[in-house]
Amino acid sequence: MRLVACVNHVPDTETKVKIGADGKSIDRAGVNFVINPYDEFAVEECLRLKEKSGGEVIAVSLGGDPHKETLRKALAMGADKAVLLKDDSPRDSFSVARALADYLKELSPDIIFFGKQSIDSDDAAVGGMVAEMLGLPSASVVVGLELAGEKNAVAEREVEGGHEKVAVSLPAVFTAQKGLNEPRYPSLKGIMGAKGKPIEEKQPTPPQNKTEVRSMQKPHAKGAGKIVGTGAGAVSELVRMLHEEAKVI
Amino acid sequence: MKILAFAEQRDNQFKKVAFEVIKAARKVADEAQAELVALVVGSAVQGIAASLGGYGASRVVVVEDPNLALYSTTAYAKIIREVANKENADVVMLPATAMGKDVAPRVAVRLEAGLVADCTALTVEGGNLVATRPVYAGKALIETVVTSPRKVFTLRPNVFTSGMSNGASATVERVAITIGDGDLTSRVKEVAQSSGKLDVAEADIIVSGGRGLKGPENFVLIEELASVLGGAVGASRAVVDAGWRPHDEQVGQTGKTVSPSLYIAVAISGAIQHLAGMSSSKYIVAINKDKDAPIFQVADYGIVGDAFEIVPALTQEVRKLSGK
Numbered sequence: 001m002r003l004v005a006c007v008n009h010v011p012d013t014e015t016k017v018k019i020g021a022d023g024k025s026i027d028r029a030g031v032n033f034v035i036n037p038y039d040e041f042a043v044e045e046c047l048r049l050k051e052k053s054g055g056e057v058i059a060v061s062l063g064g065d066p067h068k069e070t071l072r073k074a075l076a077m078g079a080d081k082a083v084l085l086k087d088d089s090p091r092d093s094f095s096v097a098r099a100l101a102d103y104l105k106e107l108s109p110d111i112i113f114f115g116k117q118s119i120d121s122d123d124a125a126v127g128g129m130v131a132e133m134l135g136l137p138s139a140s141v142v143v144g145l146e147l148a149g150e151k152n153a154v155a156e157r158e159v160e161g162g163h164e165k166v167a168v169s170l171p172a173v174f175t176a177q178k179g180l181n182e183p184r185y186p187s188l189k190g191i192m193g194a195k196g197k198p199i200e201e202k203q204p205t206p207p208q209n210k211t212e213v214r215s216m217q218k219p220h221a222k223g224a225g226k227i228v229g230t231g232a233g234a235v236s237e238l239v240r241m242l243h244e245e246a247k248v249i
Numbered sequence: 250m251k252i253l254a255f256a257e258q259r260d261n262q263f264k265k266v267a268f269e270v271i272k273a274a275r276k277v278a279d280e281a282q283a284e285l286v287a288l289v290v291g292s293a294v295q296g297i298a299a300s301l302g303g304y305g306a307s308r309v310v311v312v313e314d315p316n317l318a319l320y321s322t323t324a325y326a327k328i329i330r331e332v333a334n335k336e337n338a339d340v341v342m343l344p345a346t347a348m349g350k351d352v353a354p355r356v357a358v359r360l361e362a363g364l365v366a367d368c369t370a371l372t373v374e375g376g377n378l379v380a381t382r383p384v385y386a387g388k389a390l391i392e393t394v395v396t397s398p399r400k401v402f403t404l405r406p407n408v409f410t411s412g413m414s415n416g417a418s419a420t421v422e423r424v425a426i427t428i429g430d431g432d433l434t435s436r437v438k439e440v441a442q443s444s445g446k447l448d449v450a451e452a453d454i455i456v457s458g459g460r461g462l463k464g465p466e467n468f469v470l471i472e473e474l475a476s477v478l479g480g481a482v483g484a485s486r487a488v489v490d491a492g493w494r495p496h497d498e499q500v501g502q503t504g505k506t507v508s509p510s511l512y513i514a515v516a517i518s519g520a521i522q523h524l525a526g527m528s529s530s531k532y533i534v535a536i537n538k539d540k541d542a543p544i545f546q547v548a549d550y551g552i553v554g555d556a557f558e559i560v561p562a563l564t565q566e567v568r569k570l571s572g573k
Contacts, residue, residue: 013502013522017388026389037503093354094363119502121384123366128322128354137323137435140351143496154438158497159347160448164320165439172435178489178503179496210363210397214379217390222528225549227540232562234552238534239566241550246532248454248511249478249567 001055003046004109005079006100006130007039009063009070010120017218024213025090035070038115040077040183041176045145046113047078048181053147056080058107062099064088068199075194076186082197085204092211093121097129099204105134109171111153116141116175124175131173138173139166143180250283250376253338255329256301256309257348259320259440261293265451266344268304268411270404273371274342275305280373283340286310287419288332290325292318298421303414309421310336314428320348321436324428326355331426333360333399340378345403346450353403363395369408369508369529378402386502386525406451407508447481449498454480454511457500457527458488461516461537461556465493470560471515477567483507483527485517501526516556519544536560 011017011026012034018027035043046057059074061067062085071082085099104112112131117124124140131138143163144156147170155166158177168174186194228234228241242249254274256267271287278285287306289298291313298309312328329352333341341356343349345367357364369390370381380393380402395401449455456475458468468482475482484494486501500507502522512530517523519535519542527533528547535548536559545551552559 011385015385015388016521017385019389024391026385092363093366094357097354097358119386122386122506123364124350125354125357125364125366128351129358129364132326132355132358138351139322139435141347157347159440160451161446162440162442164347164437165441166435167438168435177496178499210361211365211393211395214392214394216384216392219383219387219390219529222533222547222549224546225533225551227545227551227553229552231552231554232558234554235559235562235566238550238552239563239570242511242532242534243570246511246549248532249570 001049001053001111002107002109003049003055003057004104004107004112005039005043005046005057005059005074006112006114007043007059007061007070007074008036008118009033009061009067010036010118013037013119019216019218024216026216033066033069035073036115036118038117038176038178041178041180042113042115043074043077043079044181044183045176046111049111049147058083060085060100060103062087062096062204071199072194073186075197076190077184078190082199084199084201086201087204089207091207092209093123093125093129094210095207097126097133098208100126101130101133102205103202104130111171112173114173114175116177127173127175136171136173137168139168140175141177142174143177145174145180250281250340251336251338252278252283252285252340252342253333253336254285254287254306255341255343255349256287256289257344257346258289258291258294258297261291261297263297263300264346265411266346266406269406269409270342270344271301271304271306272411273404273409277371277373277378281376286336286338288312288329290317290328295421295423299418300414302417302419304411306419309419311421311423312426313423316428316433319437319440321433322351322355323435324432325352326359327432328426329356330359332424335424339399341401343401343403345405349403353401357401360399360401361397362399362401363397364401365393365395366403367405368402369405371402383506383529386506386522387529388525405508407453449481449483449500449507450505452481453509454478455483455500455507455509456480456513456515457483457485457517458515459485459517460487468494470556474513474560474564474567477564477571485523514544514548515560517544518542519547
């Protein structure tokens with residue numbers, strides 16, 4: 001099986017966002033970038049599928065040179081190959097998906113895995129767009145995946161208040177949700193091995209964005225409210241405030 | 250401008266967010282002097298379609314097929330595209346739900362349209378739509394415009410208010426679209442509902458617990474309070490990672506971003522990634538024994554003290570208030 005994990009390189013969750021000089025994006029100074037947390041589940045699932053059914057795992061990322069760090073992480077976890085679609089111009093989801101789809105078309109993978117969303121733009125769109133561009137079925141926000149022969153799979157996806165079991169024919173695109181698996185830590189051998197593996201660089205389709213960010217702001221800072229009191233004695237006053245002032249209960 | 254608004258149903262019942270999307274689309278249509286048509290897709294939905302009139306849709310298109318009793322990303326994408334084309338709609342609005350977020354990217358590709366996901370505000374400026382949406386789980390907000398001729402927006406649940414139905418009835422038109430096996434290469438076979446469990450992403454009240462609760466067995470306190478409030482149980486990343494609670498309850502940057510009317514954070518210190526996911530809640534209550542915990546910086550009301558004493562007292566007091 002040819003298994004592809006698409007990975008993104010994003011600010012970690014500890015990042016305190018500062019607005020950059022352009023007023024449209026974040027100030028990247030001092031920000032620690034990591035592999036997108038959901039993409040780790042994607043890489044892990046590809047590795048597990050390979051361990052069960054054989055094949056190769058290819059990690060693909062679109063972005064500038066810093067994305068190599070994330071590709072190395074995927075290699076250290078056990079991916080066989082890494083490809084950087086090298087371009088650091090600003091792109092919206094459509095434009096990212098177009099570049100990935102154009103590249104993946106040549107590769108014709110059996111399974112393409114994404115994280116369910118990148119924790120920077122939070123669009124949760126690229127996986128579904130790539131599936132549509134390639135004419136492939138998909139299941140998003142997947143917490144379980146079982147292959148049924150070579151041509152079919154059953155994915156379990158998370159929906160509001162429950163789960164859906166989705167029958168999907170292969171090849172297909174999946175997006176991974178937390179809970180799908182427990183990503184492995186790269187072994188020392190894996191880390192050393194990853195240093196020697198080449199990262200193939202490709203020129204992606206130029207960006208053709210369909211959306212434009214006009215401005216970025218910090219949300220209105222919610223000023224600290226009042227401490228109603230200390231201990232269980234403050235409870236009746238809190239309930240009165242929620243009922244009479246806030247009118248939410 | 251012509252807007253196609255997708256009204257989500259499950260089990261032939263509209264979800265609350267369906268009315269929110271219709272009402273939001275109505276407001277935009279009024280401001281932009283645009284036409285609005287609603288779309289309902291399912292196996293037996295004609296009977297409920299007219300009720301969308303009460304939220305501002307005077308025309309509703311219904312696509313019914315026995316194969317559509319359960320959701321299919323591939324079939325829904327085809328239907329939405331075909332109806333958008335037939336109606337000459339240049340704007341498609343969907344809810345940012347599990348279903349809407351799944352199908353919207355496909356719809357955008359089929360319509361060669363820019364997609365703005367998870368919008369929290371939509372305004373009309375000079376005939377064009379300007380969308381506001383959170384990024385970095387709400388650590389920042391962006392204003393975005395779509396530059397392609399056709400545009401797709403998904404709207405975050407619980408943000409756009411639907412109000413009550415005014416009782417008006419919409420004109421319902423059936424449109425036949427053939428759904429064959431080739432359109433069902435991805436289809437839901439089975440839905441497992443967590444029995445009666447309200448999802449944090451849809452709840453109007455959320456009670457969340459953190460590591461300060463000391464162990465999974467103590468979440469019964471959180472469950473009881475959530476139950477008397479008619480709310481959902483949420484959890485911090487620390488307790489989900491520790492395996493105390495399922496990950497679908499996690500609130501924060503690697504969990505769900507929520508905007509309920511009331512968010513009660515119990516024994517949660519308030520890590521930045523947690524605050525990002527809940528600070529847009531209308532009212533926040535913090536209960537924590539550390540008076541310097543960051544959670545108090547975003548809370549409207551705080552009680553400093555032991556959750557094991559405060560939460561049962563709060564449950565009791567709410568019970569008294571509601572007469573339960």
